[in-house]
Amino acid sequence: MHTSSSVQIDALLEPNEKLLASLETNLDEALRFSSHFLFLTDRRLFSTRDGKEWRNLEGLDLAREEHGGVGRIELKSDVLIETWRYTMDRDADAQRLVKRFSGWFEEEEDGAIEKEIPVSSLTLFRLSRFAKPYRVALFSGFMLTLASTASSMVAPYLSMPLMDKVLIPFQNGIPIDRTRVAFYLSGLFLSALAAWGLGWARTYLLARVSERMGADLRVETFRHLQTLSLEYFGAKRTGDLIARIGSETDRINVFLSLHLLDFATDLLMMLMTAAILFSINPWLALVTLLPLPFIAWMIHYVRDKLKHGFEQADRVWSEITNVLADTIPGIRVVKAFAQEAREVERFAAANAHNLEVNDRVNRVWSLFGPSVTLLTEIGLLVVWIFGIKEISDKTITVGMLTAFLAYITRFYTRLDSMSRIVSVTQKAAAGAKRIFDILDHVSSVPESANPVPVGRLKGEISIRDVAFRYGSRRILRGIDLDISPGEMVGLVGHSGSGKSTLVNLICRFFDAAEGQILVDGKDIRSLSLAEYRSNIGLVLQEPFLFFGTIAENIAYGKPGATRKEIVEAARAAHAHEFILRLPLGYDSLVGERGQSLSGGERQRISIARALLIDPRILILDEATSSVDTETELEIQGALENLVKGRTTIAIAHRLSTLGMADRLVVMDHGKIVEIGSHDQLIAREGAYYRLYQAQAKQLDGEENG
Amino acid sequence: MAEYRLEKDAMGRLVYVSREGTRLEGVNPVRAFPLTSPDAGIALVSREGHELEWIDSIEAIDEANRALIVECLIQREFLPQIIRIEGITGPSVPNIWRVATDRGATSFRLKSEDDIRRIGRSTVIIAGEGGVNFLIRNISDLDRQSRKLLARFLS
Ligand SMILES: Nc1ncnc2c1ncn2[C@@H]1O[C@H](COP(=O)(O)OP(=O)(O)OP(=O)(O)O)[C@@H](O)[C@H]1O
Ligand SMILES: [Mg+2]
Numbered sequence: 001m002h003t004s005s006s007v008q009i010d011a012l013l014e015p016n017e018k019l020l021a022s023l024e025t026n027l028d029e030a031l032r033f034s035s036h037f038l039f040l041t042d043r044r045l046f047s048t049r050d051g052k053e054w055r056n057l058e059g060l061d062l063a064r065e066e067h068g069g070v071g072r073i074e075l076k077s078d079v080l081i082e083t084w085r086y087t088m089d090r091d092a093d094a095q096r097l098v099k100r101f102s103g104w105f106e107e108e109e110d111g112a113i114e115k116e117i118p119v120s121s122l123t124l125f126r127l128s129r130f131a132k133p134y135r136v137a138l139f140s141g142f143m144l145t146l147a148s149t150a151s152s153m154v155a156p157y158l159s160m161p162l163m164d165k166v167l168i169p170f171q172n173g174i175p176i177d178r179t180r181v182a183f184y185l186s187g188l189f190l191s192a193l194a195a196w197g198l199g200w201a202r203t204y205l206l207a208r209v210s211e212r213m214g215a216d217l218r219v220e221t222f223r224h225l226q227t228l229s230l231e232y233f234g235a236k237r238t239g240d241l242i243a244r245i246g247s248e249t250d251r252i253n254v255f256l257s258l259h260l261l262d263f264a265t266d267l268l269m270m271l272m273t274a275a276i277l278f279s280i281n282p283w284l285a286l287v288t289l290l291p292l293p294f295i296a297w298m299i300h301y302v303r304d305k306l307k308h309g310f311e312q313a314d315r316v317w318s319e320i321t322n323v324l325a326d327t328i329p330g331i332r333v334v335k336a337f338a339q340e341a342r343e344v345e346r347f348a349a350a351n352a353h354n355l356e357v358n359d360r361v362n363r364v365w366s367l368f369g370p371s372v373t374l375l376t377e378i379g380l381l382v383v384w385i386f387g388i389k390e391i392s393d394k395t396i397t398v399g400m401l402t403a404f405l406a407y408i409t410r411f412y413t414r415l416d417s418m419s420r421i422v423s424v425t426q427k428a429a430a431g432a433k434r435i436f437d438i439l440d441h442v443s444s445v446p447e448s449a450n451p452v453p454v455g456r457l458k459g460e461i462s463i464r465d466v467a468f469r470y471g472s473r474r475i476l477r478g479i480d481l482d483i484s485p486g487e488m489v490g491l492v493g494h495s496g497s498g499k500s501t502l503v504n505l506i507c508r509f510f511d512a513a514e515g516q517i518l519v520d521g522k523d524i525r526s527l528s529l530a531e532y533r534s535n536i537g538l539v540l541q542e543p544f545l546f547f548g549t550i551a552e553n554i555a556y557g558k559p560g561a562t563r564k565e566i567v568e569a570a571r572a573a574h575a576h577e578f579i580l581r582l583p584l585g586y587d588s589l590v591g592e593r594g595q596s597l598s599g600g601e602r603q604r605i606s607i608a609r610a611l612l613i614d615p616r617i618l619i620l621d622e623a624t625s626s627v628d629t630e631t632e633l634e635i636q637g638a639l640e641n642l643v644k645g646r647t648t649i650a651i652a653h654r655l656s657t658l659g660m661a662d663r664l665v666v667m668d669h670g671k672i673v674e675i676g677s678h679d680q681l682i683a684r685e686g687a688y689y690r691l692y693q694a695q696a697k698q699l700d701g702e703e704n705g
Numbered sequence: 706m707a708e709y710r711l712e713k714d715a716m717g718r719l720v721y722v723s724r725e726g727t728r729l730e731g732v733n734p735v736r737a738f739p740l741t742s743p744d745a746g747i748a749l750v751s752r753e754g755h756e757l758e759w760i761d762s763i764e765a766i767d768e769a770n771r772a773l774i775v776e777c778l779i780q781r782e783f784l785p786q787i788i789r790i791e792g793i794t795g796p797s798v799p800n801i802w803r804v805a806t807d808r809g810a811t812s813f814r815l816k817s818e819d820d821i822r823r824i825g826r827s828t829v830i831i832a833g834e835g836g837v838n839f840l841i842r843n844i845s846d847l848d849r850q851s852r853k854l855l856a857r858f859l860s
Binding site for chain 2: 549596
């Protein structure tokens with residue numbers, strides 16, 4: 001929601017006062033933009049416009065109205081008390097406000113409140129939910145990291161006595177003590193061996209775990225995505241979603257298995273190094289570690305600079321994927337309209353944008369690495385200076401200085417690579433945020449808290465005063481319709497009159513904004529969604545086939561279907577014979593989205609698919625629009641049997657298709673204007689009559705011409 | 706209970722004699738699931754492509770008709786099964802595959818990796834450039850060498 005409102009509101013609330021709903025009433029009387037808020041709390045209704053508040057809400061009524069894209073909230077008793085206006089993008093808030101107002105006392109939980117989470121690396125901690133199943137492995141991995149890092153610290157330590165007790169005495173004329181040398185050298189070798197073995201075990205174990213976490217994350221995101229409503233998919237772009245689930249999860253995965261692991265190792269090494277250095281010589285250690293705070297500060301600084309850059313870069317990347325996801329499926333349209341050049345331009349533009357954003361990021365970023373290197377070189381210089389002075393003062397030995405230099409050279413080279421963690425963490429956090437955007441999204445057609453189990457429905461549908469809008473556009477209003485079990489209803493009306501939308505509501509792809517839809521006397525919002533939908537057979541205006549064989553596509557709604565059932569469904573849909581004509585019969589692959597079939601063939605397959613699940617409610621949205629008249633007659637013959645005993649809602653433009661409908665429902669501009677049988681409606685000479693006349697004339701024309 | 710009868714006419718075509726005694730020449734048996742279950746679901750189809758009879762399983766046909774149907778199927782169907790992949794020229798498509806099939810040794814040109822398709826878990830169908838489909842009914846039945854060669858092109 002709007003972060004600004006949450007910022008302001010805390011200051012406005014009394015102690016312990018609970019906010020129930022809020023609305024930004026962002027238009028004033030003269031419809032100029034002005035930012036004010038209307039709050040409903042558990043104590044009062046409160047407006048920031050003039051500071052008015054109403055504590056006693058008894059006898060007051062809050063109503064919402066809309067005209068010309070402007071929403072109006074009216075507070076009234078017997079008279080109008082107050083009016084607020086807002087733009088329709090705030091309408092969801094307004095509806096919530098009104099709803100909460102009328103059910104003011106009820107402590108109803110409204111799950112749809114979304115939180116805006118700023119991208120911070122903290123987002124990554126939310127991933128810990130996915131780490132939980134792997135606690136044991138992660139802990140062992142950590143222990144292995146500890147052990148392998150420790151064993152890699154041994155080498156410089158052994159170089160100290162090697163220098164002080166063997167080499168320097170030798171320069172001063174004392175012969176080399178062979179057993180001593182052998183002891184130190186084998187120590188060096190063994191520690192290297194141990195570091196190798198432990199490092200291998202650790203990398204393997206942790207990479208395995210993070211790979212699994214990444215897979216879990218991916219599957220979980222996809223699972224959640226599948227539960228989201230059509231509204232969500234309508235507002236999102238395919239390419240963007242593909243990018244999120246595909247590459248973002250992978251990026252997080254790489255981050256966990258590679259970068260975070262390295263970083264943890266480095267951090268451990270630094271801590272151990274610091275401890276060792278201090279134990280050898282505190283003063284020298286202090287000097288050595290001096291540049292560290294500077295580097296840390298720099299890292300912090302750059303981190304801030306890069307944060308937005310990387311987020312933007314991600315978005316631009318989605319933009320590129322979007323162009324691909326748009327044009328590749330739509331390639332026939334592109335070619336038909338000869339728009340290849342334009343699409344290339346669009347793609348190039350997205351790429352140019354990508355370059356621009358990345359260039360900006362890289363400008364800061366490229367400076368960062370060399371600066372760290374410079375600081376470390378300066379650090380080394382300081383150690384040399386201080387070390388030489390100390391040696392000349394005889395406070396430390398040459399061996400100590402070499403050990404120090406060996407340690408901190410490593411230390412600093414790691415610092416350099418550690419600094420890389422800044423960017424990868426930022427990138428991974430941005431990725432995690434975009435994934436949690438999906439995971440945090442609550443479906444707008446939520447499964448009811450305790451869903452009523454649905455067995456086999458009778459198929460009685462009653463639609464009570466239903467209204468619906470897409471965004472600010474009112475599509476349906478005041479729809480009342482009762483359909484008895486087994487009845488066939490034909491929906492007719494002009495294109496865009498809301499037929500498909502009504503059907504979408506019945507399928508619960510969207511929830512009605514007002515009114516309710518009852519099936520067998522129960523509100524469909526209370527039913528278990530999956531069980532409810534398994535009672536519905538749907539054949540869409542644009543049939544969609546999945547990549548796979550014809551048999552698989554027909555059996556999509558019932559994966560366990562036998563071959564016999566599949567063939568029967570296909571036969572009923574008049575698809576059987578054309579399928580037999582294909583070289584591989586039911587085993588033929590239909591290609592992505594069924595490209596290798598004609599429109600009518602695709603439709604018949606999707607009819608078979610709907611029939612196979614033996615639905616109680618059959619919905620045919622222009623199911624026969626792309627077959628020829630002969631085939632349509634054939635399918636109609638088949639439908640006659642199928643429709644029997646099922647509640648059927650058929651949408652058709654060709655009115656002749658609806659010959660067997662018990663009743664026809666005529667829609668116009670989102671309203672039902674007429675209901676009746678064909679003959680009744682013709683006799684009335686109303687909207688249906690006009691539609692019918694127009695089609696009859698057209699048919700005549702075709703025959704004569 | 707032979708409700709219909711099949712005959713073979715002088716041209717070697719299958720003739721369908723219905724219960725009422727009408728004769729239809731040039732009918733063809735067609736497998737509905739040639740890959741996933743070739744012996745279940747066979748349709749007798751007229752020359753115009755209309756279904757005349759549906760046979761649930763090849764065993765369900767009575768003796769006399771079955772022989773004719775099987776004979777006709779063998780003549781009509783050409784879906785060589787790959788038994789062994791002898792060699793593939795070149796590391797990437799297009800390339801020539803030398804294979805041993807149940808219908809003898811042959812080679813074909815593979816134009817694109819998309820022409821290798823998995824059907825179900827273990828069945829693979831390879832469409833050669835010449836339009837012939839080659840079938841591998843079960844990948845695990847291939848020897849190791851063939852499997853290795855196939856794996857380079859199969860996702
Ligand atoms: N996802 C959407 N977002 C916004 N508006 C939409 C959406 N889907 C449909 N509409 C609008 O809703 C109106 C009704 O659409 P609907 O698909 O219900 O029409 P229809 O009666 O089925 O038309 P047709 O006969 O052409 O299929 C149309 O004006 C359309 O522009
Ligand atoms: Mg429609």
